[in-house]
């Protein structure tokens with residue numbers, strides 16, 4: 001049955017390169033057992049097939065891995081090829097159909113309605129929240145890193161980004177940095193882990209089969225905690241809006257003068273009516289997810305790279321002194337000052353090239369498409385390989401070399417480097433994300449010298465300490481010298497290091 005129902009897709013997709021598979025299971029047996037092995041395999045095939053698009057099969061699912069800029073341009077610019085692939089279904093029980101996962105006219109209307117929520121004035125308000133939380137984070141790091149302690153920065157960053165997003169999306173403070181064992185903080189952590197873990201477990205990936213899994217009851221409790229928490233805040237906020245106390249009442253969680261994302265939603269309309277409670281829930285939850293798991297990755301890899309690349313760190317510190325003034329390094333950087341930090345901008349670009357926070361984008365073809373003269377049949381999953389783009393030596397010379405200056409010397413084409421996606425479905429939170437990452441990194445550089453877990457782990461040749469981007473033979477050679485503190489990349493919805501990102505910090509005087 002499966003062979004018959006996939007016959008046409010098989011025939012059409014034969015025009016693309018791809019690894020040979022077995023009947024029924026396709027290439028499932030070659031994929032690897034966990035996210036990091038899968039990432040290795042997907043990269044190995046990419047090298048094998050000339051760093052271009054290729055097709056692989058997981059059972060009846062046909063996957064087109066896309067890295068060709070012409071294909072990317074077509075897909076990302078399309079107003080119709082906007083449906084997400086089934087991996088995003090894993091987020092539905094929590095997020096429903098918010099901006100990230102919805103499609104068709106619902107997505108078009110919501111995108112238009114939400115765009116003003118990232119207006120410059122609102123971002124400036126959000127920047128205050130970012131500064132406040134980064135200052136708390138610095139104090140927290142002073143304790144964690146005291147006595148030359150080696151610690152996992154990725155773990156710490158998660159609580160910071162959670163605090164920022166709760167405050168900006170819902171206007172409430174959960175103080176995750178202090179209350180990390182509270183049920184809501186734990187629930188956010190558990191749900192992100194759960195989504196990433198289920199993505200590569202064929203039994204747990206199916207919603208019905210997952211109900212039989214031993215961890216399902218715990219998952220249901222986590223979902224309930226998150227739903228109750230978010231709905232309660234939305235209800236209270238609606239009440240506060242009705243009574244006109246949003247910006248005036250003192251002493252409760254709604255006393256902030258700043259507009260939260262939820263306030264923008266509450267004053268918006270779709271088809272001339274206010275958003276209903278499901279729509280409010282879906283959009284707020286989507287922001288909670290998209291707005292903190294991605295930035296955890298972005299901040300974490302950026303700081304980890306500081307620890308391995310001291311020359312770049314020196315240049316960044318010099319820029320901080322120049323923009324802020326050497327005697328004023330302890331104060332918050334203003335929005336305008338962050339914009340003046342040009343080297344920091346290049347540095348984050350380069351960090352996103354080698355460790356993009358969103359490694360793949362998944363789309364689904366709900367009809368046949370002809371792209372660059374090739375037919376892509378209905379029913380195909382398109383995996384846009386953002387993480388591969390940064391390692392294409394036709395675009396980025398010597399791709400394992402960490403060099404922020406490369407973005408000054410040679411700008412990649414518009415579809416050769418797209419960490420925030422591009423076109424109508426690009427990241428709506430891009431400015432927010434960059435502002436947050438820069439605010440945190442700028443403050444960390446001014447307060448600490450960031451050191452590797454062990455002194456000898458400093459990069460001596462300017463090369464990064466992971467080697468996913470290399471052809472398999474070279475990669476195997478480098479892997480022999482892998483240190484236990486070198487990251488093991490794991491790419492699911494966001495890019496993480498499976499074994500953490502370990503660093504040390506030394507306070508600057």
Ligand code: HEM
Nearest residue numbers: 099100290291294298357358361419420421427428429433
């Ligand atoms: C380093 C940080 C971030 C990166 C690299 C990033 C990257 C991306 C990418 C690649 C997409 C396209 C996903 C797809 O098509 O499936 C996307 C979409 C999206 N992002 Fe981000 N993102 C980041 C942070 C944020 C933040 C902070 C927010 C919210 C505050 C946010 C909100 C969204 C939303 C709502 C979408 C869906 C947009 C739509 O489909 O219309 N992102 N992001």
